[in-house]
Amino acid sequence: MLQLTQLRKVYQGKVVLDIPSLLLDPGIFWIQGANGSGKSTLLKIIAGMVPFEGDITFKGSSLRHSPLIYRQHIGWAAAEPLYPPFMTGMDLITLYQRIRKVPQKEIDQLIERFNVGNFIKGQASAYSAGMTKRLSLLLAFMGDPALIILDEPLTTLDTNSFTLISDLILEAWQKKGTSFLMSSHQELDTNLLNAQRVLTVINQSIVL
Template identity: 50%
Template structure:
């Protein structure tokens, strides 16, 4: 499903992330590590946001050879999402729906699942941290991504929305979508049967359990 080949990422001389080669089969994968271990950097590189050295291939599509097609296969919600204050979630949805060839029905289903309601019509500058998180999550699921990347997926969400998100992840996984997750919250992730767990420390994999 996801293949990293000779992967390296550096920030000046202070931080180096070196994964080497990594192959992940379809499923739900958990990435663990302390702050500064490289989790978010890795996820942003796989999402096509950060440049890096090496190669990443998802479902046979290379990010370096076919970057537009690659990014269509990815959904991404970062740990602390930031959007322009003057836009609304509806504005963002229109852009992503067009890029991902999604349907209005899918968007309405996601709004209901994540309990967004009419907040989507308001300016993002008025959103709470929880609503910002829900917005990022909704955008990540739009279209038919082969891989959805959720960095600290459950932070700032109320318990009810955490449970709804858990069910949504499980349902999409059964339909063939794979996930990369990070979380500092133990309780929400106990529901998942992870295909593998990857532990990072100081920019290197120190343990990889599972497929």
């Protein structure tokens, strides 16, 4: 269960988000809204990436008071991920593996499913946008987080990767009860649409 309490975000004196209270049961949620409505900001806040006023709790842990425990439950993939150009994908996977204590068997399975084995040992500076995106999504799924937050997960992906992501989301929800928060300008897979609820960001607030 994800709970937002008195959440408020201000940029340069302008209120970007103002959500007095929001309670989400486990599930798959698609966040919609016009450009500049605060979708990405909301996802970054819930992922623990940017400061904000108020508090967020998930699985009994407060982002404000127990940030490390809170973040252990969260997987995150940005809309346009950036990684240090000198690092390889394997460097990043190994780092996440140590932090999240992920078994090597799971790593091998994810590398195969995301089809990154042919470039993962090269430096990030040589990756295309699609390669970088697949790596970011792989990292978000590592360690079986209870909540995975995906900002524009389908951008820069080919058709095969598009289908893979949809299948992985449904599989994680149906088999493990993993919750998802996503934003997307692209139409989601029909099966995925049938399994999710829509949240709309309007005038700095959320409408269910």
